[in-house]
Amino acid sequence: MVKQAFLLLGCFGCGSAKEGEVLSIEDTQSPSVEHLSVTAQLVRASIDTRGVRPSVSELKIIAADPNALGAMVDAFVDDPRWAAQVRDMYGYTYLTRTEGYFTLGQAVGLDSAQELGPFTSAMGEEALRILSTVADEDLPWTTIVTADWTMANEQTAMALPVDYPVGETGWKRAHYTDGRPTAGVLSGTNMWIRFTSTVSNFNRGRANAISRLLLCNDYLEREIELDRSLNLIDAEATAEAIKSNPGCNACHSSLDPLGSNLFGFMHMHDGAIELTTYHGERENWWKYGTQAAPALFGTPTQGLSGLGTAIAADPRFRSCAVEQVFSGLVEAPSIEDTDRLLTHLADFEAGGLTLRALVRSVLRSAAYRGETGVMSKMVRSEQYASQIEDLTGYRMTYVDYDLLQSDLIGIRLLAGGVDGVNVTQAPINLNATMALAHERIAEAAAWTVLAADRAALLDGGTPRLFTHLNPTDVRAQIEYLHQRVLSHEPAEHIAAIDDSEALFSELMAISDDPEAAWSALLSALFRDPDFLFY
Amino acid sequence: MRRRDFLLSSSAVATAGLLHPRSARAAPAEADTKFLFVLANGGWDIVQAFYDAAPHGNVHTPAGFSLDDSHGDLTYVRSDALPQVSTFFDAHWQQSLIVNGLWTNSVAHESCMKYLLTGGTAKKPDWGAIIASSTADRYTLPHVVVSGSSFAAQLGGVQTRVGTSGKLDGLITGDFINETDSQPGRHGADIEAVLNRHLVQRAEGVEARGEAHIDQLARYAKAMAESDALKHQSLSFSTTRDPTEQANFAMDALSVGLSRCASIAHMDWDTHQDNDDRQSLRFGELFSLLTHIMDGLSSRLAPSGVALSEETVVVVFSEMGRTPSINADLGKDHWPVTSALVVGPGFSTGRTVGGFDELFYGQPIDPDTAEVDAAGVDISAGAFGATLLQRAGVDPGEWLPGFKAIPGLLS
Numbered sequence: 035m036v037k038q039a040f041l042l043l044g045c046f047g048c049g050s051a052k053e054g055e056v057l058s059i060e061d062t063q064s065p066s067v068e069h070l071s072v073t074a075q076l077v078r079a080s081i082d083t084r085g086v087r088p089s090v091s092e093l094k095i096i097a098a099d100p101n102a103l104g105a106m107v108d109a110f111v112d113d114p115r116w117a118a119q120v121r122d123m124y125g126y127t128y129l130t131r132t133e134g135y136f137t138l139g140q141a142v143g144l145d146s147a148q149e150l151g152p153f154t155s156a157m158g159e160e161a162l163r164i165l166s167t168v169a170d171e172d173l174p175w176t177t178i179v180t181a182d183w184t185m186a187n188e189q190t191a192m193a194l195p196v197d198y199p200v201g202e203t204g205w206k207r208a209h210y211t212d213g214r215p216t217a218g219v220l221s222g223t224n225m226w227i228r229f230t231s232t233v234s235n236f237n238r239g240r241a242n243a244i245s246r247l248l249l250c251n252d253y254l255e256r257e258i259e260l261d262r263s264l265n266l267i268d269a270e271a272t273a274e275a276i277k278s279n280p281g282c283n284a285c286h287s288s289l290d291p292l293g294s295n296l297f298g299f300m301h302m303h304d305g306a307i308e309l310t311t312y313h314g315e316r317e318n319w320w321k322y323g324t325q326a327a328p329a330l331f332g333t334p335t336q337g338l339s340g341l342g343t344a345i346a347a348d349p350r351f352r353s354c355a356v357e358q359v360f361s362g363l364v365e366a367p368s369i370e371d372t373d374r375l376l377t378h379l380a381d382f383e384a385g386g387l388t389l390r391a392l393v394r395s396v397l398r399s400a401a402y403r404g405e406t407g408v409m410s411k412m413v414r415s416e417q418y419a420s421q422i423e424d425l426t427g428y429r430m431t432y433v434d435y436d437l438l439q440s441d442l443i444g445i446r447l448l449a450g451g452v453d454g455v456n457v458t459q460a461p462i463n464l465n466a467t468m469a470l471a472h473e474r475i476a477e478a479a480a481w482t483v484l485a486a487d488r489a490a491l492l493d494g495g496t497p498r499l500f501t502h503l504n505p506t507d508v509r510a511q512i513e514y515l516h517q518r519v520l521s522h523e524p525a526e527h528i529a530a531i532d533d534s535e536a537l538f539s540e541l542m543a544i545s546d547d548p549e550a551a552w553s554a555l556l557s558a559l560f561r562d563p564d565f566l567f568y
Numbered sequence: 569m570r571r572r573d574f575l576l577s578s579s580a581v582a583t584a585g586l587l588h589p590r591s592a593r594a595a596p597a598e599a600d601t602k603f604l605f606v607l608a609n610g611g612w613d614i615v616q617a618f619y620d621a622a623p624h625g626n627v628h629t630p631a632g633f634s635l636d637d638s639h640g641d642l643t644y645v646r647s648d649a650l651p652q653v654s655t656f657f658d659a660h661w662q663q664s665l666i667v668n669g670l671w672t673n674s675v676a677h678e679s680c681m682k683y684l685l686t687g688g689t690a691k692k693p694d695w696g697a698i699i700a701s702s703t704a705d706r707y708t709l710p711h712v713v714v715s716g717s718s719f720a721a722q723l724g725g726v727q728t729r730v731g732t733s734g735k736l737d738g739l740i741t742g743d744f745i746n747e748t749d750s751q752p753g754r755h756g757a758d759i760e761a762v763l764n765r766h767l768v769q770r771a772e773g774v775e776a777r778g779e780a781h782i783d784q785l786a787r788y789a790k791a792m793a794e795s796d797a798l799k800h801q802s803l804s805f806s807t808t809r810d811p812t813e814q815a816n817f818a819m820d821a822l823s824v825g826l827s828r829c830a831s832i833a834h835m836d837w838d839t840h841q842d843n844d845d846r847q848s849l850r851f852g853e854l855f856s857l858l859t860h861i862m863d864g865l866s867s868r869l870a871p872s873g874v875a876l877s878e879e880t881v882v883v884v885f886s887e888m889g890r891t892p893s894i895n896a897d898l899g900k901d902h903w904p905v906t907s908a909l910v911v912g913p914g915f916s917t918g919r920t921v922g923g924f925d926e927l928f929y930g931q932p933i934d935p936d937t938a939e940v941d942a943a944g945v946d947i948s949a950g951a952f953g954a955t956l957l958q959r960a961g962v963d964p965g966e967w968l969p970g971f972k973a974i975p976g977l978l979s
Contacts, residue, residue, distance in 0.1 A: 260929070262929055267891070410778060410780040437748065445733075459721065462784070467730065468791065474744055533766070550755070554763060562767065
């Protein structure tokens with residue numbers, strides 16, 4: 035068994051360890067297991083595909099018939115909540131959920147944080163909405179680079195030249211009206227504000243974004259050995275070296291032609307129209323910039339639409355999709371097992387290149403189900419919020435704006451989110467600020483659902499978590515909370531339920547107020563290790 | 569009690585200083601050394617402060633900037649237009665080491681930043697996270713990141729971003745709930761303490777699923793303890809985007825023993841247009857900030873009782889340099905070689921090392937002496953980082969296979 039020390043810092047007056055005392059997990063922890071139970075597999079799939087815990091009835095079905103798991107998980111991918119999980123998963127790859135659209139928001143006349151928050155948030159969603167729409171409508175995944183439509187809502191429509199219907203709200207398909215070539219996410223303004231380019235770098239950074247996101251070929255992950263004989267000060271010599279020097283040419287021979295496809299998005303200043311409008315007249319500026327004709331890895335492309343078509347036809351596009359879904363669900367950096375990649379690729383292709391087919395393939399894999407070595411996942415901040423909302427109806431907002439989506443007015447990074455620029459990797463461990471954010475969300479959610487359930491019970495409605503106004507059978511209520519919140523089968527988690535019962539007694543002794551005790555107990559369940567790690 | 573109450577009177581610290589004159593003091597034990605990272609975010613033009621490029625002839629330097637060699641082996645670039653630089657080095661040259669010719673290998677911000685902070689482009693933790701992890705059990709927030717890029721990788725449990733929106737104080741007190749749409753009931757402090765204790769015990773009772781889960785549970789317990797500890801200390805986390813405020817917070821965090829490493833960023837150095845004036849503005853601000861930091865470190869005590877400056881290394885760097893020549897917009901573009909400034913104990917201070925060749929690339933140095941030596945080694949970001957790790961008591965080989973520390977940079 036792995037020996038892992040807990041150092042208790044002596045912060046708790048009634049702690050089980052004295053200050054500075056080191057408790058060995060070997061001494062205190064139950065034996066570790068090296069596989070996932072069927073219930074744990076169900077929880078994992080439910081959170082990853084729906085963003086919520088399994089229902090009690092789902093738990094009971096699996097307990098009665100473990101073989102039902104496969105069909106149940108397959109059905110999860112048909113759930114309406116799956117599209118949001120697609121966006122969240124790809125959000126960590128596309129990194130478009132930044133606050134870099136702030137300047138654009140100001141340029142279109144938005145002023146207050148309440149206005150800029152929802153605007154910047156929506157601008158970061160355009161590409162992700164295209165992905166989730168393609169996924170949800172079972173369109174071939176190639177549509178993400180060939181679609182002749184984009185996604186817009188009333189926020190993005192304030193800045194983008196799109197045919198979004200005036201007076202309506204919500205995300206809808208829309209079309210750019212500035213004559214730009216259509217190529218799915220490649221045509222979206224938000225991508226090229228997030229991945230910007232200086233005039234002198236000729237879209238190379240953007241080209242790498244395309245290569246990284248769509249072909250899983252990140253030039254910036256290559257170790258660079260600069261040729262010391264090359265005079266980078268001399269522009270002509272540099273341009274020549276890019277063409278002929280093997281050290282330069284290895285990257286630039288493909289990077290530069292890729293960047294040449296994007297000169298229509300070159301902006302000369304940060305004015306709103308300049309930023310958001312496609313500049314068709316600049317498409318040929320590559321002749322003065324990269325001096326490399328537009329192409330995709332040696333294949334000439336006919337405009338941006340041609341680039342989308344070429345990417346869709348590139349075999350790496352499909353294998354990249356497999357890599358990304360596998361990494362997103364299994365949280366492994368990449369598929370090292372070629373056979374495994376080919377299996378998922380075959381399922382992807384057999385399923386008509388729909389993301390559903392691919393996701394189902396990965397969900398069925400031994401790696402995901404924890405049969406080939408157990409990885410332990412921590413819920414992302416979006417999943418933490420969606421679990422809480424599903425259980426309680428509570429989401430932390432300000433003027434209806436999700437405070438976990440913004441650092442400008444919210445607590446995104448503090449709660450464990452990423453900002454797409456300074457922090458680009460989801461944490462895999464809890465830290466102090468996340469613990470505090472969870473504490474406050476859990477506290478608010480527990481009080482909220484308690485009040486709502488009380489009102490529901492008085493009105494003859496259906497409560498979410500509390501089955502009686504003043505539960506006389508405390509044990510039964512706690513068992514139900516463990517089942518619903520932590521997916522604990524009561525008979526298998528007697529010790530944990532005993533702990534909660536003891537905690538409830540202690541809370542009652544402190545507060546002498548059942549509501550305070552119940553809300554506190556529930557908030558603890560929302561912060562429990564079994565709520566966070568899955 | 570708030571931040572100011574932690575600051576000790578200058579007289580008390582001065583007395584401590586008199587008892588232990590600087591020259592007689594040894595560097596603190598490696599594991600006690602703290603690090604304050606100051607990142608000039610966007611790429612600085614080193615010819616305005618660190619490296620006199622006049623002998624090159626083909627490197628654009630604004631008029632009025634010239635070599636200052638009046639401080640022993642520490643040479644830098646002075647200008648009447650930038651008195652803040654001279655003010656800093658006049659006061660702190662003996663504690664300063666300028667490293668010129670530091671390779672960050674790329675001309676793209678993202679990859680340069682990864683090189684500068686982690687030594688390569690793979691998914692690895694940054695220097696602050698690695699150093700902090702080696703003594704994580706001694707600190708509540710081992711590496712506190714106020715602003716700028718950070719790479720936690722597998723060390724997310726030791727790296728905490730406190731943000732610049734001032735929201736953390738509200739989370740600690742619970743008052744943040746008052747800024748949200750609904751303000752339901754609140755638990756009392758006594759209940760919060762009971763809940764945290766319960767959750768730590770829960771982490772011990774959960775059936776672990778493999779090694780990763782065991783590690784997560786251990787870090788979970790520590791995070792719970794840390795979050796509770798934050799409620800019982802008086803440091804204000806109301807940092808803003810103002811670098812001076814961020815520096816004050818970072819120094820306070822080091823001073824009260826909250827953190828071993830702290831990171832702040834000074835923004836807006838990417839000067840593709842109007843390079844000279846904008847870089848001068850940035851350097852003026854930066855060196856004012858550095859003087860403020862040195863004053864702040866001297867006027868605060870470390871937990872050990874000595875002045876914080878005696879135990880803190882300030883690392884000032886930027887992810888890239890700027891091209892030698894001016895572009896059509898009077899700006900300078902990206903350059904794969906930069907400089908760094910290290911101020912503090914344990915380094916070979918009072919000198920400038922490294923240099924640039926005729927193509928304005930970094931020159932190799934003898935690793936033992938840090939003198940320029942064509943047969944020596946490059947000052948790569950990885951080697952620089954390995955040196956920081958070694959100074960911190962961390963075996964660089966454990967984290968940076970392929971890179972060796974440069975002993976000539978250490979005292």
